[in-house]
Amino acid sequence: MRKINQIFSKSGVRVVIRDNKIQVTGNEKDKRRLISHFIMEEAPHHFVDRSLLTQNFNRADVEQIEQIIKEELAPSTLKLNDYALINLMMHLLIMIQSLHHDDTLLSRDAYSSWLNTYDAAIVTKIIKRIENVFNLILNKHEREEIHMLFHANVDHLPLSDRDKLTTTVGDNIVRAMNSLFAEVQHIFGIDLDNDYFVFPFSLHLDKLFSRAMQGSSLNSPLTESLKQDFPVVFELAVFVSFRLSQLLHIPITEGERAYIALHIGAELDRQKQHSEKIRTAIFSPNYMNLNTQLYQHVSKQFEHDLNVVALVNDPSELDKLDVSLLITTVPQASSMAYRVVTISPFMTSKEKSTIMATIEEHRCNVQRNFLRRYFDIYFGEQFFFTLQPIMQRDQVVTLMCDQLERRHIVSPSFRQHVFEREEAAGTAFGTVALPHSVYMEARQTTFSVGIAKNSIRWGERRVNIVVLAAISQNDQQRFMRLYEALITMFSEPQVATALARVRNFEQFKNVVKTNM
Known part of the structure; x- marks a missing residue:
């Protein structure tokens, strides 16, 4: 319970036991912010990628769509980053699958121009190639939607065409989305109301609505795998589908729900990548x-x-x-x-260097804040050692692993995995060694620290500081950030010199926290 409350200390909430029940105390806003944090922590990385597209769509279709887009954009000034390309491909593949099932979009009188003349001409060429390759005839509304998809993905320029959006997909779709986004923000603390999500999702929702009005729907083989592999995304998709069904007065099938989950998972992935x-x-x-x-x-x-x-x-x-x-x-x-x-x-080049220096300074501050947040959770006095000059690498690893085993933090196989990692490539950086297993096998994440006044031999190097990392599966995503933060801090000459003088855990703790 103490460890949990240390983790929650910055969030404004506490976990307590009352009447033999575990309760979370704090104001409602902080609780929801914490829920949002956990959802993003569990959100998949690279949720929608080529492998997921080929699982859900015909591989040849995926390859042809990618080839068409890349070939037509290559000589132009229009550029797509990897995320935007995959996102665009996903929407086009869903559209093609729908059209192959004779689910044509309901035509509207309104028509908007989303791209300038030059860009529109390139997208029109892409549309013609898609029609030829996939033996399709797109109506005016479907063509406009493809133009809008490119507008939403190319260069990711912040958009400001919400009025056009209402004209394109209809007021009922926009009102339903606005209500839904407010509820998702209120309940889950997740903000879906951004242009990167709103524009593509509104197109998908418009097509879903059209299919429902025609009594048809899309099927997806991914329903069970999404439920099993991405439970957080699936749970959010269930809520979104349920509320959209109520707001739009239409049925939403499991297959359609799976496509909604794809959109939500891709957006959580985008937000997670951008959060870094x-x-x-x-x-x-x-x-x-x-x-x-x-x-x-x-x-x-x-x-x-x-x-x-x-x-x-x-x-x-x-x-x-x-x-x-x-x-x-x-x-x-x-x-x-x-x-x-x-x-x-x-x-100018000098100004680019100034921006880069500011970025590096910001990164260092983020690393220090991250280390400050988790130091008291992952470091402890019982895992602090004073190393003798005669000791060498294998003795130090054995000493630390013995203590971890006695405390039931790791199993006996852990030390063997640490030695295997050392044999593959030494973990010494300057005067610091950071040995670890390649597996996330600890019952709880623990860092063991050894300090040598006079340097000890570590393979072909000599070090004064040894930090052995035992990482649990739950902290897999944090490991590289912690690892990088420790290397950055301990590699600073003044920090390394100060640490070489410490003789107990409190002194070690003071040096680290002073330099955070």
Whole structure:
């Protein structure tokens, strides 16, 4: 119970036992935020990828769609990152499968233009190739939806065409989605009301509604595997399907629910990947389209580091931003809420270096905060050792593993796996060794620490600090972040020097927390 409350300490909730029942105490907002955290922790990584597409659709269809898109976009200025490509392919494959079952979209009088003339011409060529390859004839509304799909995925420029969306899919779909998103946010703490999800999902929901009105539906072989392999996603999909069925007054079958689960899983995956990036806003006056060009330049240059969530040209909007970094072409006052980096509209090489330095500084702070959060949970006095100069690698590993076994943290096979990992490649970095098993086999995650005043031999190297990691399956996703944080901190010369002087766990703890 103490360990659980240490984990929950920053969330504002506590776990208590009352009348022989475990209860979670705290205000409702904090409880829901905690639920959201757990959902994202369990959310799959790369939920929708090529392998999942080939499981659910004909492999040849998947390969042909990918080939058509890549060949037509190659000579153009339109670009898709891997996530956007897979997301676009998924929607097109669902559309093709639906059309093969004669589920044509209901036509509307309204028609919107989503892309500029140049981009629209490229997408029109893609549509013609899809019609030829898959022997289809798309009506005007279906063609528009493909244009909208490209608009929602290409370059991931923040969209602002919600009015067009209502015209395209109908007011009933938009109202149902708005109600649904509010409920999902209220109950699960998950925000689905963002353009990256809303635009593609509204298209899918519009097609689902059309099928239901025609008395048909899509089947999916993935229902059971989704239920078993991704229970969190499936549970969310069940709720979403149930509420949409009520809001739209239509039946939603298990097969349709599986496709809803694909959309939700892909969105949770996107949010999870983006959560590891720095939430960033760009402030630049809207002059000669320079702000859009800057957005595209920054997004492409730092696509693995920054999640650009807003493109702002009105100073009054700055106070509303929920970001960690503001990149601006107009000097702004410093803020307690986010870092500010001022650049020119054309972003010089020197300015790129400044942004990169800010990113690295932010990463270090995130690592330290992460280590600070979990230090008291994973480190303990009973797993602290003072190492003698005559000791060598195998003796140290044996000493630490013996203690872990006595405490029933690991089984006897753990030490063998640690030695196997060492033989494969040494784990010494400078004066620090971080031995570990390649398997997540500990009953609970525990870090054993050994400090040597005078360095000891570790294979071909000499080290002063040894940190043996025993990781449980539950902490699999945290391991690499902890591993990287420890390497970063212990590799700093002043930290390594200070640690070499410590003689007990309290001194070790003080040095680490002082440098967090």
